[in-house]
Amino acid sequence: MTESEGVGFHHVPVLLKEALEELRLFPGMRVLDCTLGGGGHSLALLERGARVTGLDVDEMALEAASARLGGFAGFRAFQVNFGEIAEGDWMERIGPQDGALMDLGVSSPQLDRGERGFSIRRDGPLDMRMDRRLDLSAADVVRDYSEADLRRIFFEYGEEKQAGKVARRLVQERTRRPVVTTGQLVEIGESVLGRPRPGKVHPATKIFQALRMEVNAELERLQSGLEAVFEILVPGGRLLVMSYHSLEDRCVKQFINERLGRCRCPRGTPICICGAKPLLRARGKAIQASPAEIEANPRARSVRLRVAQKL
Ligand SMILES: C[S@@+](CC[C@H](N)C(=O)[O-])C[C@H]1O[C@@H](n2cnc3c(N)ncnc32)[C@H](O)[C@@H]1O
Structure with a gap:
């Protein structure tokens, strides 16, 4: 029995309904789940006919998600950091995508297992590596x-x-x-x-x-991951990012704002000379969890979902 089967890998996907709506699913849609975790979002996508490529740095998560989702023909998974997919041949291996989802941070099983060292409530070694190869x-x-x-x-x-x-x-x-x-x-x-x-x-x-x-060099990986994942999206492809604290959300917001094509000419310039072109359009406000979801899943308390569409 593997560790993931033995202890059980239970993570309730956050903002599931909203994420499914915002992705604008269609049959055969290629979705990159950059943070596979327990595969909760991916399962819902596969059940709705999407083809999912899942990434995670944590082999425990990959093992659990693969056991859960391996029966779907449209599913494959890789152990790689989404912040490193611009390196090597990852972009070709992953291939063009119609949508991408990042559900940042750690999963409930990572947090709940003392031996991973993320937990305030359970004593364990000071580890905190999501990727235990590091x-x-x-x-x-x-x-x-x-x-x-x-x-x-x-x-x-x-x-x-x-x-x-x-x-x-x-x-x-x-x-x-x-x-x-x-x-x-x-x-x-x-x-x-x-x-x-x-x-x-x-x-x-x-x-x-x-x-x-x-x-885990989380902010650096987020920045490089956003750039690489945006590149892998086809025109019209949608990028969804769920962050759980303000530093991450700021990074995502800035990434989106820099690509909206807002004129950067000095104030008072009579005609635009900066040549700023929009690369994406974005949903104005971040989506937050409803009080009912927060009540049922306190992890959803701090989530902010930002959505952008590549032009
Ligand atoms: C919040 S959980 C995702 C839960 C998943 N959406 C679900 O419904 O089960 C985040 C997962 O992303 C992984 N992760 C975090 N940062 C990553 C990165 N830079 N590259 C790849 N995986 C990452 C973590 O190991 C964790 O398993």
Whole structure:
């Protein structure tokens, strides 16, 4: 029995109805699911006659999704980072696509398994690698980064106001004993940011988020992934991106805005000389989850779905 079958891989797809509507499915439509996870979105797509190419960096997710979706003739999956598909022959292997979906971040099983090191609630090794083939783990960051670098990542990726204090405490702590578990990191976070309160987000959440983003180079991969995935889309193809925190959403919004073809001429220029051309059209506002979905699936609380269509 594999790990994924044994423990069960359960992830409830977020904004499923909205994503299906926004993709404007047609029979035989080629959809690139850049973040296959448990295959929840992909299953719904395949059931509606789409052909799905699924990508994920996590072999546990790929194994679980392949076991679930392998029976569909129109399904195939690859273990690759969507931020790296412009390299090698990935673009040819994947081929042109009519739609693409990115459902960013980690899946529920990644979060819930202590041994993956993402969880605040379950003690485990400080790992946090989505792709376990990578060398750098959160324990390496915590052990090797300077206080200034730790402060920078807590501040930039975690938007943690007390980044400096947490970095200082962490450096003090690691001189006394190696910091190698999520439980130790939670203790350090709580010693600066306070104890968790019922019904509130855990005070160390932003510290965990920042480390995860650093370990997986999430913002860099998102930027390169958006560019590559946009290129693989055929004209008229639709790009859907679901983000779960403001830094990701900002990156997606900026990617879209830069391609809307807005005139960049200096104010007062009598006729446009910048030659800006629209490369896409976009849905104005991000789609958020309904109160009913948030009630049923608290993960949907922070989601923002942005939609663009390549011209
Ligand atoms: C939120 S889950 C996706 C859940 C999926 N939509 C479902 O319905 O089951 C995100 C998945 O994307 C993967 N992932 C995150 N960043 C990635 C990247 N840059 N390249 C490939 N996979 C990535 C994670 O390993 C995780 O399995």
